[in-house]
Amino acid sequence: MSTLALLSIVILMKYRLLIIFILSFLGGTSLYSQRAVAPGDSIPGAVSETAQQDSTALADSTAHKKQGLDAVVTYSAADSIVMTAGNWAYLFGDGNVKYQQIELTAENIEMNMDSSLVFAKFGLDSIGQEFGYPLFKDGGEEYESKTMRYNFGTKKGYITDVITQQGEGYVTAGRTKKMDNDVLNMVGGKYTTCDEHEHPHFYIQMTKAKVRPKKNIVTGPVYLVFEDVPLYPLGLPFCFFPFSTTYSSGIIMPTFGDENARGFFLRDGGYYFALSDYIDLALTGEIYTKGSWGLAARSSYRKRYRFSGNFDASYLVTRLGDKGLPDYSLAKDFKIRWTHTQDPKANPYQNFSASVNFSTSSYDRNNTNSLFNMDATQNTKGSSVNFTQRFPNNPFTLSATMNINQRSSDSSISVTLPDISVTMSRIFPFKRKHAVGAERWYEKISMSYTGYLRNSIDTKENLLFKSNIIKDWKNAMQHQIPVSATFSVLKYLNISPSFNYTERWYTSKTEQEYDLQQKRMVARDTTYGFYRVYNFDASVSASTTLYGFYKPLPFLGDKVQMIRHRFEPSVSLSIAPDFGSSRFGFFKDYTFRDEYGQNQTVTYSPFDGQMFGVPSRGKQGLVSFSVNNNIEMKIRTDKDSTGVRKISLIDKLSLGMNYNMAADSFKWSDLTVGLRLKFSKSYTLNLNMVFDTYTYGYDETTGRPYKIDKMRWNSGKGIGRLRTTGTSFSYTFNNETFNKLFGGGKSKSDSQNNSSGTGTEDGLNPEEDGTSEDGQKSGGRLLGKKKEAGETDADGYLVSKIPWSLSFNYGLNLNYGTFNPKKMEYNYKLTHSLSFNGNIQPTKNWRFNFNATYDFDTKKISYMTCNITRDLHCWQMTASFIPVGPYKSYSFSIAVSSSLLKDLKLDKRSNYRDGQQWY
Structure with a gap:
């Protein structure tokens, strides 16, 4: 073909495009080329649009009238756009077509300019790899495919x-x-x-x-x-x-299985109610082929900036064994758990909270839904509901509480309902509102008030609702009014006098008599009425703070800059009358004839066992001594010649002792010593010690030791003998522990800086901007091969880490044990407690953890649980087992990770009852 012929064809093509543009404009078509990403390669154009469909693609869309589209169609391509004589536009390289809310993106797009048809497909690279799959977006929906043919007119x-x-x-x-x-x-x-x-x-x-x-x-x-x-x-x-897209009501599918004790079962099935945006409810049940069944209701509620909580109630009927045989048992149990928390921003003056964990004593033993029920080993449980009301610009605070404490070992229960307290914060009643001049001495006098109203009972679970509110319940009220002041004398001495008054209101008192058979005082008659029991005392204390400084001698170097000793001595005197005197009427003398015909007199109080107790007998003239010590040292740091660092040598060393001048015997109290040492920011050693200051004797007849009114220092046995002490500490070993100890590892910051991808020069990860290694755009696409991401160092090597940790908690207590008549001293009894737990992740998908408790008395592990987890990509495998103890059992499960298909699983477990031996 000659040059002239080629030039003629080009001119005709240009005029053809002009004619198409004019016809398109006159016909009202909306097909218009908005932009071409690669300048010079794009050929803008527009044609008249018809509604006739491509019969080869969509057989059900033929013989329609020609009509225009409702909006502009824009298209672009990163590489080129080629127009052909058949009114086809070919978009190469990241082609994009937009119409209204519809968007189609693909590596290759074919678009018919005379119709509303568009065809998209993927591309192939130089090695035959597929890329650039078609992505269709319609509003919020996205579809990704390998090929797509779409009609903008029919939207099919x-x-x-x-x-x-x-x-x-x-x-x-x-x-x-x-x-x-x-x-x-x-x-x-x-x-x-x-x-x-x-x-x-x-x-x-x-x-x-x-x-x-x-x-x-x-x-x-x-x-x-x-x-x-x-x-x-x-x-x-x-x-x-x-x-x-929002939570809704629906059926909860049950799980199935079998147990030797209760038979085949369907468990945890029911219905979920989406009541509102603030509260939900799940009703579930369980049934067993041997007659056991149960019902449960769970609810969660939350209102932002107001309150949140959870409620869980269940009822369980457990039948074990065969009816009519000795091993048959029937238990009816229930459980209530409720937690409620009020947001502090809801009301600054009012607060309501609840923490309820109440269940019958046998519920946790019969509830075996989990592999191991931790609640079954708990001997005590506590529940409380609290309401607090503070009044603005007022010193009074009202608090009401309900408390329930359970002991599962003997099914005992203690209920306090209500427990009301009224508190008045400290006020200065004699302080002038408009003070002029220096503060007067009486303006430093302050007082406060605390009142308690309680109603409680200690009984068994099965007798709680059969109790009498007057005869079985204890109710009382107590008032406490402390008055105190602090004065400075001689600038450095603080004198603090105080007066305390306590009054108790009881509704009953119990007269007692001596029982010769039981050889002790027993209740004889209970009288109901209103009774006042009060006591008061006065005290005065003096305290000051002394500082001592010591600078080491110069030839020892200047590493230690200064050693400081803070010494805080304190002495106080408190006096109180003898409330055991007959003029108060709080104690009575009872005379009886014992089995030997001798007259004996026993003093008792009719108010023994009451809620707030009774005043102490005997005069009190108590002198108390206490000292607190703190020793710190300042050393020069090596990094900075001008900087110093403070080190605590003894954070606290306290000693305290009392002397009762009004007592007839045993005037000295035990010596109490407290020691606190700070070894590091994370570990502090606390020791609380009590030293016995008296000697002992031994009664050969009764075989019991007794205390002698003779001080140890008078017998040449020192100031005191250690009676009791104890401490506990815990520590956790992990990867960073050895890095710090041996310096072989890098800090967290270094690791983070060196693990920012594949170590490119600009520090960017190629996948962070949506580009893979071969230059393809990932952008969160569903199709295509997934690249396994991993953490790499600055050189591009994969970082292999095995996270692990091992924690332990050790407790030690030293107390008096049995008495040694030869030495006339108590032998020591040492008790230990050790618990430890650990976890390790040898690979990315494997995890193992355990926790255990060691019993030093039996010298074996009393309890241990182990858990193994394997992430199988879209599946999760878990295995749990208890290898030792009475709850020896196992559980194995393989389940889909998604909560949508959580019932698609394989579950195998044993019951701890199956391993028990019955004799």
């Missing part, structure tokens, strides 16, 4: 190898027809929660299905495929998958 399309995310799962299909109402009709579809879309580990094969995006999926016959192995026996004639 034909898709091959489509993939879309619905809820927590993914839907794929070989052939799909998209309808104008966004419904997808599929043949040979798959539903899975595995994100390995092209080769999932498992999926539900759907012979045919209708997908309503964000609503549901309705299928024909389905069956499960696991690792490419079809499980035809696990098929269903149809299936329904609902989706919802």
